[in-house]
Amino acid sequence: MIPACRATPPADLVLRGGKIASVDAAFSIQEAVAVLGDRIVFVGSRKDAGRFIGPKTRVLDLEGKLVLPGLIDAHGHMYSLALELSHLNITGTKSHREIIDAVAEKAKTAKLGEWILGGRWDQNDWEDKAFPVHDPLSAVSPDHPVYLKRIDGNAAFANRKALELAGISRKTPDPVGGVIHRKKGGDPSGVLVNRAMDLVEAIIPKDSVEQYEQKILKAVEHCLSAGLTGWHEAGVTSEEIAVYKSLIDRQALKIRVNAMLGNERDPEPKGDLAAFFRDNRVENYGNHFLAVRTVKLFFDGALGSRGAAFFEPYADDSGNRGLLRITPDDIYRVSKAALETGMQVATHCIGIRGNRLCLEAYEKALRENPRKDHRFRIEHAQFIESEDVRKFAELGVLPSMQPTHCTSDMSFVEARIGPVRAGRGYAWRDFLEAGLIIPCGSDFPVESVNPLLGIYAAVARMDTNGRPEGGWHPEQRMTIAEAVKGFTIGAAYAAFQEDLLGSIEVDKLADFTILDRDILTAAHEDIPSTHVLYTIVGGRIVYERKGAKTRD
Ligand SMILES: [Zn+2]
Numbered sequence: 001m002i003p004a005c006r007a008t009p010p011a012d013l014v015l016r017g018g019k020i021a022s023v024d025a026a027f028s029i030q031e032a033v034a035v036l037g038d039r040i041v042f043v044g045s046r047k048d049a050g051r052f053i054g055p056k057t058r059v060l061d062l063e064g065k066l067v068l069p070g071l072i073d074a075h076g077h078m079y080s081l082a083l084e085l086s087h088l089n090i091t092g093t094k095s096h097r098e099i100i101d102a103v104a105e106k107a108k109t110a111k112l113g114e115w116i117l118g119g120r121w122d123q124n125d126w127e128d129k130a131f132p133v134h135d136p137l138s139a140v141s142p143d144h145p146v147y148l149k150r151i152d153g154n155a156a157f158a159n160r161k162a163l164e165l166a167g168i169s170r171k172t173p174d175p176v177g178g179v180i181h182r183k184k185g186g187d188p189s190g191v192l193v194n195r196a197m198d199l200v201e202a203i204i205p206k207d208s209v210e211q212y213e214q215k216i217l218k219a220v221e222h223c224l225s226a227g228l229t230g231w232h233e234a235g236v237t238s239e240e241i242a243v244y245k246s247l248i249d250r251q252a253l254k255i256r257v258n259a260m261l262g263n264e265r266d267p268e269p270k271g272d273l274a275a276f277f278r279d280n281r282v283e284n285y286g287n288h289f290l291a292v293r294t295v296k297l298f299f300d301g302a303l304g305s306r307g308a309a310f311f312e313p314y315a316d317d318s319g320n321r322g323l324l325r326i327t328p329d330d331i332y333r334v335s336k337a338a339l340e341t342g343m344q345v346a347t348h349c350i351g352i353r354g355n356r357l358c359l360e361a362y363e364k365a366l367r368e369n370p371r372k373d374h375r376f377r378i379e380h381a382q383f384i385e386s387e388d389v390r391k392f393a394e395l396g397v398l399p400s401m402q403p404t405h406c407t408s409d410m411s412f413v414e415a416r417i418g419p420v421r422a423g424r425g426y427a428w429r430d431f432l433e434a435g436l437i438i439p440c441g442s443d444f445p446v447e448s449v450n451p452l453l454g455i456y457a458a459v460a461r462m463d464t465n466g467r468p469e470g471g472w473h474p475e476q477r478m479t480i481a482e483a484v485k486g487f488t489i490g491a492a493y494a495a496f497q498e499d500l501l502g503s504i505e506v507d508k509l510a511d512f513t514i515l516d517r518d519i520l521t522a523a524h525e526d527i528p529s530t531h532v533l534y535t536i537v538g539g540r541i542v543y544e545r546k547g548a549k550t551r552d
Helices: 046-052 078-086 096-109 135-140 160-165 197-201 209-225 238-249 273-280 328-341 352-368 386-395 403-409 413-422 428-433 451-460 480-486 489-494
Strands: 013-021 029-036 039-044 058-061 066-069 071-076 116-121 146-150 155-158 178-182 188-194 228-236 256-261 282-285 290-298 344-349 377-380 398-400 512-515 532-537 540-544
Touching: 013 046, 013 512, 029 046, 039 046, 071 451, 071 489, 078 209, 078 228, 096 116, 096 135, 096 146, 135 160, 146 160, 146 197, 155 197, 160 188, 160 197, 188 197, 209 228, 209 238, 209 532, 209 540, 228 238, 228 290, 228 489, 228 512, 228 532, 238 256, 238 273, 238 282, 238 290, 256 273, 273 328, 290 328, 328 344, 328 352, 344 352, 352 377, 352 386, 386 428, 398 489, 403 451, 451 480, 480 489
Parallel strands: 013 058, 013 066, 071 228, 116 146, 228 256, 256 290, 290 344, 344 377, 377 398
Antiparallel strands: 013 029, 029 039, 066 512, 146 155, 155 188, 178 188, 282 290, 512 532, 532 540
């Protein structure tokens, strides 16, 4: 028998004086939370929280600020983000000269022979909209090879040193599927398109494990400052998972990762899949800092580059219905092995055809081996016919979606696929009405890491300038509660972690995101400018905004 008067052990941390959105089943609002170790031990009134405060308890008085369960991005790529953060950022340059100046500056401090990598230039932003020629670039960086990707990733600009190292000369023919831009006379101009980029990319030195770790940790800091307490890594190798384990062993990883096994550069599933899944499955590593129970597959392409697979051709490219990187049978074989080994499958599908064929492959495997709680996912699930929405619900497949993809794509969707198919895009309301949970993410670094931009896109379906007025296909908007659930309990559910994460309830892990504005009641247009004050993971403050106005 438990004595009724048992003393309450003092908590390590108490949050009070704010609005605490628990995101429990009733979406209840609470006044205080107490944390002992890495777990929540109390949620309730400010008065009752008093008995958890001892002499050593840290008390944060939140002065009306909003506390959410720790925000989780259900789809991101940490190493790609890390590369982007470590590279020279030449987004939005106004002239070719600005690139040269940025590289000249970087060359001053780079180690001898070190590569200068960077990206996101767009000659359409320059007064002279012509593609650049490498001579001025080569003049400011004669010893460092330079390689700068264009904004869409389909072209790059290299200097003389990089071209030499890659063996690209006037004699090099254009590779199949690629173009080497040339000056008059045939010498390479420095611009390489599509497969011609492979010639240089093949010789860029890979990061050592130590460099990889340093870059990941820097990217993680960026995510923590955006209020993320966890993310679902949408495709890593076993080697990369080993790096995460080693960071966790040294308590250097301050964010939780639910990693999906998969390699975009080698998407075809090969070998003994069941054995591979058994060897790599991780339920809980380092007190719930790492789980690996998902296989990531890359099926069709993306809409922007007309790779998303549709049944009918693109409206602006009449011979093209999109591409498939693997076969439906590959998805079936992986699903079969996953069902045998307790793994979840998450497949990248964007177009109507991609989604349909994937659902059919899932269905075939599930019919042979019905597992109730498989939680198979489709990543993106961007264009879906109504009957396929029903199929998601019938099979219990989760549409894992990125609200900012909608607001980034909406300006060109109709041009690509016409108004009818565009109307089947980013159909959040349809999925929710079919009873489905939508785990939400950003696909960073394709979109910004900032989950508040995702929440804003979900409720407004407008860009951050408020366009189009009233929202693009506003009938598909989410409510603010649905959007918050997508980035908390929905994401947790998609990782089989709803008993541990995703809401502020007793016994769950103490992960919180504290905001300076109540986004639950704020006008939509105020959501993007909301700041994260604190990010707390396992009871530990891992990010604190400078000058956060809460009293300690
Ligand atoms: Zn992705």
